[in-house]
Amino acid sequence: MDVKKMFINGEWTESFSGKTYEVLNPATNEVVATVAYGSTEETAQAIKAASNAFPSWASLTAKERSSYLIKLYDLMLKEKEELARLITLEMGKPIREARGEVELAAEYLLWNAEEGKRVYGENIPSSSPSKRIQVIKQPIGPVGAIIPWNFPISMLTRKMGPALAAGCTFVLKPASKTPGCAIRLFELIEQVKFPKGVANLVIGSSSDIGNELLKNPAIKKITFTGSTQVGKKLIEGSAEHVKKVSMELGGHAPFIVFEDADLEEAAEGAIISKFRNSGQTCICLNRLFVQQSVKEKFESILTKKVKALKIGNGIEESTELGPLVDKAALEKVEFQVEDAIKKGAQLLTGGNRCDIGGLFYEPTLLSNVNKNMDITYEETFGPVAPIYVFDSEEEVIHAANDTEYGLAAYFFTKDLGRTIRVSEKLDYGIIGINDAVPTTVQAPFGGLKQSGLGREGGHQGIEEYLETKFISIKF
Ligand code: NAP
Numbered sequence: 338m339d340v341k342k343m344f345i346n347g348e349w350t351e352s353f354s355g356k357t358y359e360v361l362n363p364a365t366n367e368v369v370a371t372v373a374y375g376s377t378e379e380t381a382q383a384i385k386a387a388s389n390a391f392p393s394w395a396s397l398t399a400k401e402r403s404s405y406l407i408k409l410y411d412l413m414l415k416e417k418e419e420l421a422r423l424i425t426l427e428m429g430k431p432i433r434e435a436r437g438e439v440e441l442a443a444e445y446l447l448w449n450a451e452e453g454k455r456v457y458g459e460n461i462p463s464s465s466p467s468k469r470i471q472v473i474k475q476p477i478g479p480v481g482a483i484i485p486w487n488f489p490i491s492m493l494t495r496k497m498g499p500a501l502a503a504g505c506t507f508v509l510k511p512a513s514k515t516p517g518c519a520i521r522l523f524e525l526i527e528q529v530k531f532p533k534g535v536a537n538l539v540i541g542s543s544s545d546i547g548n549e550l551l552k553n554p555a556i557k558k559i560t561f562t563g564s565t566q567v568g569k570k571l572i573e574g575s576a577e578h579v580k581k582v583s584m585e586l587g588g589h590a591p592f593i594v595f596e597d598a599d600l601e602e603a604a605e606g607a608i609i610s611k612f613r614n615s616g617q618t619c620i621c622l623n624r625l626f627v628q629q630s631v632k633e634k635f636e637s638i639l640t641k642k643v644k645a646l647k648i649g650n651g652i653e654e655s656t657e658l659g660p661l662v663d664k665a666a667l668e669k670v671e672f673q674v675e676d677a678i679k680k681g682a683q684l685l686t687g688g689n690r691c692d693i694g695g696l697f698y699e700p701t702l703l704s705n706v707n708k709n710m711d712i713t714y715e716e717t718f719g720p721v722a723p724i725y726v727f728d729s730e731e732e733v734i735h736a737a738n739d740t741e742y743g744l745a746a747y748f749f750t751k752d753l754g755r756t757i758r759v760s761e762k763l764d765y766g767i768i769g770i771n772d773a774v775p776t777t778v779q780a781p782f783g784g785l786k787q788s789g790l791g792r793e794g795g796h797q798g799i800e801e802y803l804e805t806k807f808i809s810i811k812f
Contacts, residue, residue, distance in 0.1 A: 339517065341372045343379060343540050344356045344523040346386035347533030351632050352541060353378050360517060363429040363660045363696050365651040366543060369716030372516045375541035380508070380549035382536035387506035388555040390534030395476045395504035399453040402502055406450035408529045413494075413522070419552075420490055420521055422652070423777045427515045428486050429659035429696070430614050431651040441778070444493035445498040447779040453798045454504030459765070471808040476504030477581055478557030480802065481550030483543075483571070486561045486662060487617045489515035492562045492585075493522060495782075495793045497536065503802035505558070508537045508550065516540045547571065554578050555780035558621040558802065561585065562619075565742075565787050572790075575616075583791030583801045585619070585783060588744030591737035592622040593759075595730075598749035598771075604639045606773030607722065610747060612646060615658055616720040618667070619788075620745035620767060620776065623717055624706075625724045626733050632726050636704060639686045643700050643722075648691055652776045660696035661719055667696050670719035673712040674701060677723060682706045687721070714740060730759065747773060766792075 340357050342349040354674035356374040361367065384675070394402070413420065421435035430625055432436070461470040480500045484492040489511060500507050503519075511519035523538045539546050548554050561571050562585040575582050592610055593605045610622040627635050651659035661667045673757030698720055704714065706723035713723070727733040737746060746765035750756060760768045766784040769775040775780060783790035791801045 338371055341370050341520050343373050343375055343383075344527070344536070344538040345379065345383045346526070350379065350382075352376070356541075356775065358513070360417070360427060362426050363370070363662050364652070366695065369426045370517050372520075372540055374460065375539050377549045378547040380510075380539045380546045381553060382550065383508045383539050384479060384481075384553045384555050386534035386537055387508050390478075391506045391530055394501075394506055394532060394535050397504070399456065399502070399504075402504065403450040403453050405529055405531055406446045406453075406498060408533055410443050410446040410450065410523035412525045412528060413439065413446070414602075416521070416525060417443075423487060423518050423521055424515070425659070426652040427517050427649050427664055428489060431656045431659050434613060435651070437487055438491050440774070441493040444750060444778045445491065445494040449498035449502040449799060452499065452796060455796070456503065456697040456799065456803060463529050465811075467812055469812075470812040471810065473806050473808065474803040477802055477804050479506045479508065479555055480558045480560060481510075481556040483510045483547060483550070483559075483561045483563065484512060485514035486514040487614060487619070489518035491521060493519060495798075496560045496562075499793070501535065503799050505802045506535050506537075508539060508556070508810070510543070510546045510550070513540070513543065548574070551575060551580070552577070557581065558583070560682070560791075560801070562603070568789065570808045575694055581801075583793070584789040585791075585793060586741060586744075586787060586789040588619045588621075588784065588788050589623040589716050589740045589742040590620055590747065590765075591624045591626055591763075592743045592773075593626045593733055593737060593746075593748035594628065594631065594635055595748065595750040595752070596628040597751050598631075599642055599751070600631060600635050600638055602771065604642055606747065606749060606771070607639060607807075608642055608646070610773040611722045612643075612658055612720050615698075617716065617718050619660060622722060622747065622773075624713065624729050624737070625722050626736065627724055628632075628733075629726050629728050630714060632724075632793055633727050636695065636702070636724065637684060639646065640702055643686050643702055646700050648697055649693070656684055656722060661698055663696065666718060669696055670698050670717065670721055673710075673717055673719075674703065674721055677703050677706055677710040677712050680707070680710050682710065682723070708739075716742070730755065734759060734762045740760075741787045744788035745766065745769065745775070746782075
């Protein structure tokens, strides 16, 4: 049996206990791979490797570190098809979306390879003629990273790119559902010949690996993308050693269609935002607010488009909507739809498991949704769009902000004044105005409120991996 392994200190490593597990394709339930299942000891060894590698990696010039990342960027693009195929096999995303993810993931490496060269310090005028004040930036140290399954490659490079560019070393725990994507990327890391221990991969028990990353004092920073629930545990666990944390957590994005919007464009945007990755996206539309005067027209345009979406195995080129990732995800969607209908929502389309069986759920639109329904406050993570109506700008801003989350928000309008008023009043870290896909390497991605701490991407992203040191020189 070919067992896929972890990557620790530059060596492919089986779990010390010999334990393995099987990764299943959510579209077919077939076994994609058998993978080593590690725990505390393997994590401790990976941390030791990252710790040993840190001084020499940190002392390379930014240009030298950058050259490794650029080589990895080139290799990723050469391997785009294979990486995309692995994403689709492991988590079900349509292959065309998976290709887009790999391209974006590679861009995070290139962007940070450049940003690493621009980690500037400061010279600050002193109030004493015989003193000079200097501020320098230095890498935090070995980093522990935990990522989810929904963007298994781009979440990896969005963390590893800035960490390595800044001079930190890296220990990654991928999601149990998508280890093969990380393993393939680490094969490319091996080909690039990064120094041993700079990047390490541990797979297995999330609580054991997570605990070791938290308890081991050699890890100086925890970076996490995933649910708010797990994020809170990690923040708590980081307190013992006062580790730095970055948290990219859940979302509950409002998507607002004002009466002056281009309704065709807004409907296209809603489809991309809601049904990309079958709705399993942290920034995806969770609540669709439509102004009363255009409700009927907009619902009719949107319903027609949603009915035309093609569902199937993501590996087929024409598929637009793949399966949900597992049974729990399917049941959560079913629960939210049933709960909403029971409490008075009207089904415009969908509302059932697909007749192709397995983990497929129909793209669903619910109208007349209200605050008493579970879907209004709980993240859906599935292909269901609940529609709410509103009359005024003030009313919809209030409703949109009525959530513990604050990751992304969208609105469609042609009114210039409204773009400024509304974007400034929405309590969200990312705002898309007439733009349903705002994510880009150049901009800081991250949330307010319980959607997280810190930013990834932009020139801000690398700051998360740097310490600021103030040096006072008297002469
Ligand atoms: P999750 O259950 O929080 O899992 C995310 C990662 O945390 C996985 O690697 C998981 O490992 C690990 N994990 C689980 N329990 C842990 C523990 N006790 N200690 C340490 N690690 C632990 O989230 P998910 O269901 O995979 O992902 C969906 C969530 O991620 C959604 O809420 C979504 O909004 C959010 N998300 C946010 C962003 C963003 O940028 N803000 C981006 C993508 C997704 P196992 O796989 O082994 O369980």
